[in-house]
Amino acid sequence: MPASSPPPVVRVSHLTKRYGPRAVVDDLSFEVAAGEKLVLLGPSGCGKTTLLKLLNRLIEPDGGAVEINGRDVRQQAPEALRRGIGYVIQQVGLLPHYTVAENVAVVPRLLGRPAAETSARTTELLERLHLPAARFAAMLPAQLSGGQQQRVGLARALAADPPIVLMDEPFGALDPITRAAMRRDFLELDELRRKTVVLVTHDVPEAFELADRIMLLNNGQIQQLGPPRELLLAPANDFVRRFFQADRLALQLRVLTLAEVLPFVAFDRKPAPGDAPALPPTASVQTALARLAEAGTDFLRIANAPQALTLGQLLAAVGRALG
Ligand SMILES: Nc1ncnc2c1ncn2[C@@H]1O[C@H](COP(=O)(O)OP(=O)(O)O)[C@@H](O)[C@H]1O
Ligand SMILES: [Mg+2]
Incomplete structure (x- = not known):
């Protein structure tokens, strides 16, 4: 391998997960490069969340392997592994009786980071996500709008500065305008730019806006994996072609x-x-x-x-x- 191409951060080989007789993740193999934004796209029930959870061992596979930075995840304790991988779950999942600042600081605390460092980091992240600490740090999640809660969820996932971040429909619960604003923040956030991100969405324009590469899934299988324009202009099969049909013109103007x-x-x-x-x-x-x-x-x-x-x-x- 040439020195110019660093080893992949994530390497998945023949990964399979079955529920009953059905493989919901069906013999998947792919890699994610350092700093890459990979978007998992596909209809509801195609296996996106299951695949994401297999990456950080929230779910154990029936076959195949996941390597993170060259190490099989089965050689790592699930808790230690997950502390090195930020995770933004589909339903935000803030702790209701913790303040905003306490929610953001959960992982750095678990890792035993010094309190002063964690506090400074929390303040900095909240500011960057347009939640000034002076106003928001002491609030409880229930006092925030849906968009603000999602921002806190993102700050929490980034608080310990993990090199890998998994995001499951991170903007899913938002109205279209808040959603567009969140996407802009996502693209502009230096914190995220350097990170390897695997993001799940079922929203086609969102996938095109955020992805370096899109993995389009159906029935637990990869239909196509490549840069957005490749899926649009050179679809691998009829499923891929049909999947982008409704948005075709808008997507073409974008690519x-x-x-x-x-x-x-x-x-x-x-x-x-x-x-x-x-x-x-x-x-x-x-x-x-x-x-x-x-x-x-x-x-x-x-x-x-x-x-x-x-x-x-x-x-x-x-x-x-x-x-
Ligand atoms: N714990 C489970 N037990 C049984 N079936 C499950 C379980 N979790 C997910 N499934 C099924 O696996 C398929 C994929 O689910 P999921 O990964 O959540 O899809 P997506 O995130 O793409 O909407 C769905 O058909 C779902 O019903
Ligand atoms: Mg899902």
């Missing part, structure tokens, strides 16, 4: 870059206005449309393109690029 539509633009001879917003060719069509809407203009400049283009020209080019 299609300006560089890809540029060859299809019919430029005219009109001079470009100097104040047209400029975008790099690597920007997505969706980003370009958002910038145009924000700027309240019809003109867009792409670096290296011969001249500015109009919204109409852009949309016509997208139509041609998509055939």
Whole structure:
């Protein structure tokens, strides 16, 4: 193996879990690289939660193996293992009689970290997640909104600074606006950027926004594993194709870059206005449309393109690029 590719943080081989005669996780093999964001996607009941719980031994498999950092998880005590892996569960799961600060500090306390260090870390995380400690630290979970509780759940999972974080529908209980805000925070949080994350969702646009790679599951089996655009543009089978059908156009605008539509633009001879917003060719069509809407203009400049283009020209080019 070349020195440039570090060993995977998670290596799963032939992992199987049965309930009765049915394999709900069926002979799965895959790896997760350091710092990667892997999103498990699929219909309800396809085995996402079960797979996530097999990774940190909340559930024991019937066959196959999970290695974390090159070590079989069966060689590690489940409690020790789980302290090194942050886990955000589907129903948030805050302790109702603990304050916000106490909830966040649970794992660092278990690990015997110094109280002053834990307190500083808790304050810092709460601030970063838009829950100023001065106001929120002493509150009880019941006094918070659903979105605020989810933020506390995320802070708790990150408190001990685990290199791996597993998240099960972390934004699942939220209304669409709070959900979008949480996703933005997720993408901007430096804490998470460095970490290896395995995140479960059944929300297709969410998967496309957050994933380096998507694992699309059905009946406990991998239908396709790859970068979002690969699943969209080169589906491995009919299940994959159908799964993205309803969101296809929106997803295409998200994965299609300006560089890809540029060859299809019919430029005219009109001079470009100097104040047209400029975008790099690597920007997505969706980003370009958002910038145009924000700027309240019809003109867009792409670096290296011969001249500015109009919204109409852009949309016509997208139509041609998509055939
Ligand atoms: N403890 C259990 N006993 C029996 N069946 C289970 C148990 N946990 C999950 N299942 C079944 O396994 C399948 C996968 O469940 P789950 O992993 O929770 O799916 P998902 O998270 O993708 O919605 C479902 O059919 C579910 O009913
Ligand atoms: Mg689930």
